[in-house]
Amino acid sequence: MTIKKAMVIGSGQMGSGIAQVLAQSDIEVILNDIRQEFVEKGFAKIKKQVERLVEKEKITASDKDTILGNISLSTDYQDAKDVDIVIEAATENKKIKLEIFRQLDEITKPEAILASNTSSLSITSIAAVTQRPEQVVGMHFFNPVPVMKLVEIVSGLRTSDETRKVIADLAETMKKVSIDVKDSPAFVVNRILMSMIGEAMFTVYEGIATVEEVDEAMRLGANMPMGPLQLADFVGLDVCLAVFEVIYQGFGDSKYRICPLLRQYVEAGWLGKKTGRGFYNYE
Numbered sequence: 001m002t003i004k005k006a007m008v009i010g011s012g013q014m015g016s017g018i019a020q021v022l023a024q025s026d027i028e029v030i031l032n033d034i035r036q037e038f039v040e041k042g043f044a045k046i047k048k049q050v051e052r053l054v055e056k057e058k059i060t061a062s063d064k065d066t067i068l069g070n071i072s073l074s075t076d077y078q079d080a081k082d083v084d085i086v087i088e089a090a091t092e093n094k095k096i097k098l099e100i101f102r103q104l105d106e107i108t109k110p111e112a113i114l115a116s117n118t119s120s121l122s123i124t125s126i127a128a129v130t131q132r133p134e135q136v137v138g139m140h141f142f143n144p145v146p147v148m149k150l151v152e153i154v155s156g157l158r159t160s161d162e163t164r165k166v167i168a169d170l171a172e173t174m175k176k177v178s179i180d181v182k183d184s185p186a187f188v189v190n191r192i193l194m195s196m197i198g199e200a201m202f203t204v205y206e207g208i209a210t211v212e213e214v215d216e217a218m219r220l221g222a223n224m225p226m227g228p229l230q231l232a233d234f235v236g237l238d239v240c241l242a243v244f245e246v247i248y249q250g251f252g253d254s255k256y257r258i259c260p261l262l263r264q265y266v267e268a269g270w271l272g273k274k275t276g277r278g279f280y281n282y283e
């Protein structure tokens with residue numbers, strides 16, 4: 001099966017990035033969200049990124065028109081009737097994701113693949129709410145999607161080998177490098193990355209060093225492109241907390257304890273760059 005038409009659910013930073021790369025790969029894509037203003041905002045972001053590619057002479061103005069022409073906007077799951085794949089990139093909330101999969105299982109054609117960009121949730125449990133668990137798979141991208149090369153392909157207990165292969169081909173078409181991962185809390189990258197980000201938070205919480213010092217230390221001493229706390233702000237502290245919860249509950253190991261500072265920031269609505277305040281102040 002070759003993917004020709006896709007629906008991306010969620011037009012936030014991940015969803016719009018995924019839609020952009022699909023459109024750049026000549027795949028027709030429907031960008032879906034719950035409100036028209038959300039999809040329009042997502043599309044505006046894609047347009048800006050694609051226009052920058054023209055400015056940088058990476059693509060022509062005619063390529064830009066083709067890419068943007070590959071994208072349509074939707075607020076109705078019924079538009080997914082004839083897609084080959086749905087890539088869900090909605091809020092990292094299990095209840096919401098399960099409801100989306102339940103509904104899409106009823107709407108999409110029987111051979112369609114239902115993929116989730118979940119950062120940490122069990123693909124096996126998402127698959128279990130559908131009548132096609134063999135065609136449910138994790139396709140986990142990294143932020144910013146147009147730049148980061150990796151895709152984790154997460155096979156749930158019942159995901160078929162054929163589905164995994166279609167996703168591997170799609171990742172290649174999208175010029176990504178994929179790795180196969182077993183279904184386990186937070187998979188590979190986020191399990192390791194979030195553990196490190198968690199230690200950075202505790203280092204600040206315990207007064208060992210300041211936010212700026214921790215980030216500078218990791219940039220200059222560990223060659224990270226951005227420090228762990230800046231990265232946490234960039235990913236979103238709510239997303240980080242959701243991933244931490246899954247890792248902590250999934251393994252039940254105190255080494256994955258959650259820094260109280262993170263909980264407090266999320267409670268305060270300091271969710272990182274997107275809200276103007278996180279470990280840094282962006283206002």
Ligand code: 3HC
Nearest residue numbers: 049118119141142143144146147148190225226231235239
């Ligand atoms: N979208 C598209 N392109 C972007 C971008 C964005 N949001 N941000 C930067 N870029 C592009 C720039 O246009 C530039 O392209 P060019 O080389 O063709 O000119 C290139 O990336 C480099 O950008 P800059 O020179 O402006 O800045 P940096 O060199 O600092 O790179 C960065 C920016 C790529 C974001 C870099 O800081 C980085 O790699 N940071 C770490 C990102 C990371 O670790 N992501 C994973 C997060 S975890 C995750 O996503 C999992 C999830 O489940 C939580």
